[in-house]
Amino acid sequence: MLAQQRQTAILDLIRQRGGVRVSHLVSRFGVSDMTIRRDLEVLAERGLVDKVHGGATLAGPGSAEEPGFAAKSIRQRAEKRAIAERAARMVEPGMAIALSAGTTTAALATLLSDVRGLTVVTNSIPVADALYQNPRADQTVVLTGGIRTPSDALTGPVAEAAISALNVDLLFLGVHGLSPRTGLTTPNLLEAGVNRCLIGAARRLVVLADHTKWEIIGIATIAPLEAADVLITDRGLPAEARAAIGEQVGELVVVEVG
Template identity: 65%
Template sequence: MLARQRQAAILDRVRSTGGVRVTDLATEFGVSDMTIRRDLETLHERGLLAKVHGGATAAGPGSTDEPGFDAKSVRQPAEKAAIATRAAELVRPGAAIALSAGTTTAELARRLVDVPGLTVVTNSLPVAEVFHTAGRPDQTVVLTGGVRTPSNALVGPLAVAAVRSLHLDLLFLGVHGITERAGYTTPNLMEAETDRALVAAADRLVVIADHTKWGTVGISSIVELAAADVLVTDDRLAPEARRVLGEHVGELVIVPGTEGEQ
């Protein structure tokens, strides 16, 4: 197990139990106490947990806070619908595309079920369910394997291995946060690795993210801002964010009609 995977597992344990002991983690992962202490120190320095004598406790919500899919679905529904409608215009019949996990990509999936001849690769269970329910015989849906996250994404080595052999026209990437320094981020270390594999497999990257993602930072960076060929967002995005993104991404698309919505 890589250090970042072990640290992700440690964070999951802290979130679920509220605290961990060094000796228990060392036994579980088959490493020395010193290795676990270094992991805890790394996570503590990032503000992701609080070190205590003999272990660590939760530091509260932060860059590893990962709401479930249902919880995220009720946030910014108007913005997500508008973004998805605009992003769907980028898809042509017969294309091979990928949709990452996320509630905005699930909205996009609902707008793509009538596009003929699509091949859709996804690591999102809700996205796959949208296409499965539609049941178009001329569409092919490839669902990666992997470990399920709280946001219903499939991640980890199996998902990465499934994606690495593919060549895709477009990737629509949903993200947890966006900042100038960290780029596009996620609160799940293994999800970041899976997303990077999807980025590498696609000719073009389209990031779809509402205005609330600006200024939010997840624990792991996926790619830098400039990696996006297109970023589709809503018109409630702050002026400074528009300036920064306009300088870095290939094309910044601001979807009108959501400003002032609550």
């Protein structure tokens, strides 16, 4: 296979999966680690991919560019489902929990219909909708008011005031990106403010982030990595990233997919 053909195939894989690891590409194409790294360098120079620790992801948007909920919901579906299933095991009857906006938290919401006596606080329209579609008489859903963002989050002073008056056992927080330097980030300034209020209202913070969020940086930092009591991710996260995160969060949980 010619280098250009291989680079095209690599780019197709990254577009399908959102990101790939160098080790996977070495095995798939039967070439050396150095050859794959040169291919990724060529693609990065063309602005088609972003090089990250141990692999590459599809070239990301600007730090203030925010994809819509529908666009994000088709990415890494299997990973998000596995993360949501693991998070659901932390929810017990009678708890008060909060779910931030995000496609992984929306996946979690669909798994909570069997939990008795649950109270769910959320600023996410899709999360509330998922819970309303599977109603239980002994469950309570508190949907904050506020200004709607492209990710279908309710933000602004109305949402912040509603959340600040509440206290919950667990917060399940979806994020746009995470890195050791910038922590947990979002591309939306208003959403960052609401997420900080959610963290302040919760006894424990559980971050839900698939592997493609690593080294993605949004314009606003929500909190440092060490604020997370638990971070649930998938096996696609490189070993060096796991080591870096594991040094800062209370507990790192890596789930299998499929």
